[in-house]
Amino acid sequence: MSRKTPVKPARAKQKRLSADDRRSEFVTRATELFAEEGFGGGTRALARKLGVTQPLLYRYFPSKDDLIKEVYRRVYLGPLEPGWDKLLSDRSRPLRPRLQDFYQTYTDAIFTRKWLRIYLYSGLKGLDINRWYVGMVKDKILTRIIRECRHEAGLAVSKPSAAELELAWVFHGGIFYYGVRKYIYDAPVLEDKAQMISDALDIFLAGFERIAENAADRRRAPVKVAG
Amino acid sequence: MSRKTPVKPARAKQKRLSADDRRSEFVTRATELFAEEGFGGGTRALARKLGVTQPLLYRYFPSKDDLIKEVYRRVYLGPLEPGWDKLLSDRSRPLRPRLQDFYQTYTDAIFTRKWLRIYLYSGLKGLDINRWYVGMVKDKILTRIIRECRHEAGLAVSKPSAAELELAWVFHGGIFYYGVRKYIYDAPVLEDKAQMISDALDIFLAGFERIAENAADRRRAPVKVAG
DNA sequence: ATCTCTGGTGATCACTCGATAAACTGGCTC
DNA sequence: GAGCCAGTTTATCGAGTGATCACCAGAGAT
Structure with missing residues (x-):
C-alpha cells in the first residue's frame, strides 16, 4: 500500500x-x-x-x-488438424475404432457454439470459404471413409461412386446434425456423444456391409433394370 | 388502339x-x-x-x-400435412415403403431454398417456433418411426429410449442435411433424391435390425459393463 | 355529380450503421 | 526533459434503418 x-x-x-x-x-x-x-x-x-x-x-x-x-x-483453419487423414487411413488398426476415434476428435473440434454458428452463418452467405470447407470434408474425410469401407468389404478400391459418396454424406450429416441440434437449436440431445457416434457407426457399417454384399451380388448376376 | x-x-x-x-x-x-x-x-x-x-x-x-x-x-405451418402420421403408422403396408413414401413427400415439402433458409435463420435466432417445430418432428415423426421399427423387429413397443431417439435423429438429420447441402451450400449432391432416401433407409433399417438383435441378446444374457 | 371510404404516396423523424480525420496520451529513445 | 511515435479517443459524416404523419386518389354508393 x-x-x-x-x-x-x-x-x-x-x-x-x-x-x-x-x-x-x-x-x-x-x-x-x-x-x-x-x-x-x-x-x-x-x-x-x-x-x-x-x-x-x-x-x-x-x-x-x-x-x-x-x-x-x-x-x-483453427481446428483443422493435419493428423486426421492418417488416423482414417491407418490400416494397422481395425476400421471401426479408427472411425470412432476420428469422429470423436473431429466433433471435439467443431462441436462448439461458436464454430457451428459461424459455420452456418457463412454457409447461408454462400461464401467461397464455405464451399472450400465442404470440398475439403468430401476429399479428406468422406472419400477416405468410403475407400476404407470398400477395402474392409473386400471390394475393389476405386474412386467412390456418387451413390457411395452420398451415403457417406448422409452418415456424416447425421452426426453433424447432432451438433446443430445441441448448439444451434439448444435442443436436448443424448448426452453421451461417444455413444451417439458408436451407434451411428454400428448402423452405418452394418448397413454398408449389406449394401456392399448386394452390390457384389449384382455384379455377379446383374438383375434387369426395373421397367 | x-x-x-x-x-x-x-x-x-x-x-x-x-x-x-x-x-x-x-x-x-x-x-x-x-x-x-x-x-x-x-x-x-x-x-x-x-x-x-x-x-x-x-x-x-x-x-x-x-x-x-x-x-x-x-x-x-404451410407445408405441414396432417396425413403424415397415418402414413407412418399404417401397418397394412410393410414398413420400408411406408418410410420411403413418407420421406419422399416430407422432403418434397421442405426441400426448397426458401423453406430451408428460413428454417436455419430462425434456428439461429433461437426462436420458440423453431423449438416447437423440433419438438413436433420428435413427437410426430421420430418416435413413430422408432415405434414401428421396434414393432417390425418383434420388440416390445414402449416409449423409445433416449439412445433410440438419438438414432432416429441421426438418421433423420442425415437426410435433412442432404437438403442443406443442396439448397444452402449449393453443393453438388446425388441428383436422384429417391435413391438417396432409399439408400439411407437400407442402411438405417439393416443397422437397426442388428442393433435390435444385440439388444435382445443383451436382454437374454447381459454382458458385463466394460471396465 | 358528389361524398366517402380505403389503398397508396411523399416527406420526414430519430436512430444506427460503417467509416474518416484530427486530436490526444503514455511510454520510449536520445 | 524534449521529442517522437504508436495506440487510443472525440467528433462527425453520409447513407440506410424502422416507423409516423398528413395527404392523395380512385372506385363504389347515394
Missing part, C-alpha cells in the same frame, strides 16, 4: 496493448459477437466488448469485411 | 389490390427476401419487390417483427 511502486499499478482500465495482441483480441471477440448476432453484429458492440472505442477497429482492419475474413480464417 | 375501352386497360402498374391480397403478397415476397438476405433484409427492399412504397407495409403490419412472425407462421 505504501510503496509508490514503479511496477504496474494493476491499472483499472487495461489499455495500450501491443498491436498484435489488440488485433488478435479483435478477432477473438468478433468471433464471439458474430457467432451470436450474425455478421450484422455492429462494430460498436464489438468495441464495447473490448472496452475500447469503435474507431480503433479501423487501425487494425481496413474494413469490417476484412475483419470478417480474418474471423473466417481463424474459425475454419 | 382506337377503343377507349371501359374494360381494364391491362394497367402497366397494378395497384389498389384488395387488403387481403396485398397483405398476402407482403408475406410472400417477405419470405423470399428474408430467405435470401436474412431477417436483416430491409423494408424498402421489400416494398420495391412489390412495386409499392415502403410506408404501405405499415398499413398491414404494425411492425417489421409482426411481418416476420407472419412469415414464420406461413413457412412452418
Whole structure:
C-alpha cells in the first residue's frame, strides 16, 4: 500500500496493448459477437466488448469485411488438424475404432457454439470459404471413409461412386446434425456423444456391409433394370 | 388502339389490390427476401419487390417483427400435412415403403431454398417456433418411426429410449442435411433424391435390425459393463 | 355529380450503421 | 526533459434503418 511502486499499478482500465495482441483480441471477440448476432453484429458492440472505442477497429482492419475474413480464417483453419487423414487411413488398426476415434476428435473440434454458428452463418452467405470447407470434408474425410469401407468389404478400391459418396454424406450429416441440434437449436440431445457416434457407426457399417454384399451380388448376376 | 375501352386497360402498374391480397403478397415476397438476405433484409427492399412504397407495409403490419412472425407462421405451418402420421403408422403396408413414401413427400415439402433458409435463420435466432417445430418432428415423426421399427423387429413397443431417439435423429438429420447441402451450400449432391432416401433407409433399417438383435441378446444374457 | 371510404404516396423523424480525420496520451529513445 | 511515435479517443459524416404523419386518389354508393 505504501510503496509508490514503479511496477504496474494493476491499472483499472487495461489499455495500450501491443498491436498484435489488440488485433488478435479483435478477432477473438468478433468471433464471439458474430457467432451470436450474425455478421450484422455492429462494430460498436464489438468495441464495447473490448472496452475500447469503435474507431480503433479501423487501425487494425481496413474494413469490417476484412475483419470478417480474418474471423473466417481463424474459425475454419483453427481446428483443422493435419493428423486426421492418417488416423482414417491407418490400416494397422481395425476400421471401426479408427472411425470412432476420428469422429470423436473431429466433433471435439467443431462441436462448439461458436464454430457451428459461424459455420452456418457463412454457409447461408454462400461464401467461397464455405464451399472450400465442404470440398475439403468430401476429399479428406468422406472419400477416405468410403475407400476404407470398400477395402474392409473386400471390394475393389476405386474412386467412390456418387451413390457411395452420398451415403457417406448422409452418415456424416447425421452426426453433424447432432451438433446443430445441441448448439444451434439448444435442443436436448443424448448426452453421451461417444455413444451417439458408436451407434451411428454400428448402423452405418452394418448397413454398408449389406449394401456392399448386394452390390457384389449384382455384379455377379446383374438383375434387369426395373421397367 | 382506337377503343377507349371501359374494360381494364391491362394497367402497366397494378395497384389498389384488395387488403387481403396485398397483405398476402407482403408475406410472400417477405419470405423470399428474408430467405435470401436474412431477417436483416430491409423494408424498402421489400416494398420495391412489390412495386409499392415502403410506408404501405405499415398499413398491414404494425411492425417489421409482426411481418416476420407472419412469415414464420406461413413457412412452418404451410407445408405441414396432417396425413403424415397415418402414413407412418399404417401397418397394412410393410414398413420400408411406408418410410420411403413418407420421406419422399416430407422432403418434397421442405426441400426448397426458401423453406430451408428460413428454417436455419430462425434456428439461429433461437426462436420458440423453431423449438416447437423440433419438438413436433420428435413427437410426430421420430418416435413413430422408432415405434414401428421396434414393432417390425418383434420388440416390445414402449416409449423409445433416449439412445433410440438419438438414432432416429441421426438418421433423420442425415437426410435433412442432404437438403442443406443442396439448397444452402449449393453443393453438388446425388441428383436422384429417391435413391438417396432409399439408400439411407437400407442402411438405417439393416443397422437397426442388428442393433435390435444385440439388444435382445443383451436382454437374454447381459454382458458385463466394460471396465 | 358528389361524398366517402380505403389503398397508396411523399416527406420526414430519430436512430444506427460503417467509416474518416484530427486530436490526444503514455511510454520510449536520445 | 524534449521529442517522437504508436495506440487510443472525440467528433462527425453520409447513407440506410424502422416507423409516423398528413395527404392523395380512385372506385363504389347515394
